[in-house]
Amino acid sequence: MCVSELIALSVPDLTHVERDYLLEAFDSSWISSKGRFVAEFERRFAEFVGTEHAVSCTNGTAALHLALKACGVGPSDEVILPDLTxxxxANAVRYVDAQPVLADCDPDTWNMAPESVARLVTKQTKAIIAVHLLAVPADLEALRRIADEARCLLIEDAAEAPGARWAGMPAGSVGDASTFSFYGNKILTTGEGGMVCCHSEHLAARLRKLRGQAAHPDRHYWFDEVGYNYRMTNLACAIGLAQLSRFREIADKRAEVRSWYDEAFADIGDLVRLQVCPRKADPGWWMIGVVLDASLRANRDTVRERLQDAGIETRPFFAALSSLPIYEGCRTDNGSPVARFLGDRGIMLPTHTKLRRGDVSRVVDTLIAAIHQPVEMA
Ligand SMILES: Cc1ncc(COP(=O)(O)O)c(C=O)c1O
Incomplete structure (x- = not known):
């Protein structure tokens, strides 16, 4: 098979607009974390999410770390997050020496189930992290209500979900703080990069301070706490600003790819399940995921190998965190059976704006053939 026939999982959507902005930043010689694109990207991103502030940083993981730290989450606190993310x-929770508590997922939307979160709340709960898995927004109204009743923070991990909405509210606008990733496979990319959004000026000032080694604002080389170097470069922000200016175009193309998948899967019955997007949600369609039904004898990894042999790149779903040795001791809701099942049976399919309708048909036809191929006996 020649390389041109490969269907990649993810391809960034970059044009002359990103190139022109990047070259402008390069030619200005402001290539570190000062320069016009940093402030402009932050301002435009805050407008896009509907928050007062946006603080750029090196990646989505740093964004989570900054958000938790700036919100005052620390030792002896518990933070509830989905087992499937x-x-x-979870790592960011550990960075601040707090305890991750793992909620189970909804079997249809695959997002953290609010009723599972409610069962896990204790007096130690300092924050709930809502993850918008694969850009389908979590139930922000229910999670906000639970957080308010428990008098704890709601943080949105919107790494995968810029542009998604719950009941008309943009993902990232409902939490006390929200975080985004601009990694190369994301809906908006800057190569590596991240953002923390919030409404509070005080919190934004904390985030900016911690991001820049916690340097004292008025006294040079004076540090009154331990901070981090999590600053995003002007170069990366230039790409980000260009991507943001093209957001509608990128989102529309992704929605079209999703509609081709929906058409191609229309007659497949229940053997392969797609993520259900609740009525109140407008999704961002980051990655198209499928879950192999329990009735299928086909093993998920064998199916992926068959797709790989046919030149189609896929990924398994994230393994449930509670199945990883580093997180297996965490408190869960009855062992998170749904997250475990999804983590074992899920496959992420090629999703990007360079796909053509014929590529999508080839992916789905190959997948259907792969799940029906007889299971080889050992
Ligand atoms: C849900 C979620 N949170 C956080 C991150 C971390 O972002 P980054 O890779 O930019 O550190 C990712 C990245 O894939 C993610 O999917």
Missing amino acids: YVST
Whole structure:
């Protein structure tokens, strides 16, 4: 098979607009974390999310770390997060020496189930992190209500979900703080990069201070606490500003790809399940995921190998955090059976703006053939 026939999982959508902005930043010689693109990208991103402030940083993991630290989460605090998420969400909780508590997921939307969160709240709960998995927003109204009743913080990990909305509210605008990632496979990319958004001026000032080594604002080389170097470069922010200016175009193309998948999967019945987007949600369609039904004998990893052999790149879902040795001791809601099942049976399919309708048909036809191929006996 020649390389041109490969269907990649993810390809960034970069044009002359990103190139022109990047070259402008380069030619200005402001290539570190000062320069016009940093302030401009932050200002425009805050407008886009609907928050007062946006503080750029090196990546989505640093954004989570900064958000938790600036919100005062620390030792002896518990933080509830979904068992099914990228490991960063839990790692950031550990960075501030707090305890991750792992909520189970909804079997249809695959997002953290509010009723599972409610069962896990204790007096130690300092924050709930809502992750908008694969850009389908979590139930922000229910999670906000639970956080308010428990008098704890709601933080949104919107790494995968810029542009998604719950009941008309942009992902990232409901939490006390929210975080985004601009990694190369994300809806908006800057190569590496991240953002923390919030409404509070006090919190934004804390985030900016911690991001820049906690340097004293008025006294040079004076540090009254331990901070971090999590600053984003002017170069990366230039790409980010260009991507943001093209957001509608990128989002529309992704929605079209999703509609091709929906069409191609229309007759497949219940053997392969797609993520359900609740009525109140407008999704961002980051990655298209499928979950192999329990009735199928086909093993998920064998199916992925068959797709790989046919030149189609895929990824398994995130493994449930509670199945990882580093997080297996965390408190869960009855062992998170749904997150465990999804983590074992889920496959992420190619999703990007360079796909053509024929590519999507090829992915789905190959997947259907792969799940029906007889299971080889050992
Ligand atoms: C849900 C979630 N949170 C956090 C991150 C971390 O972002 P980054 O890779 O930019 O550190 C990711 C990245 O894939 C993610 O999917």
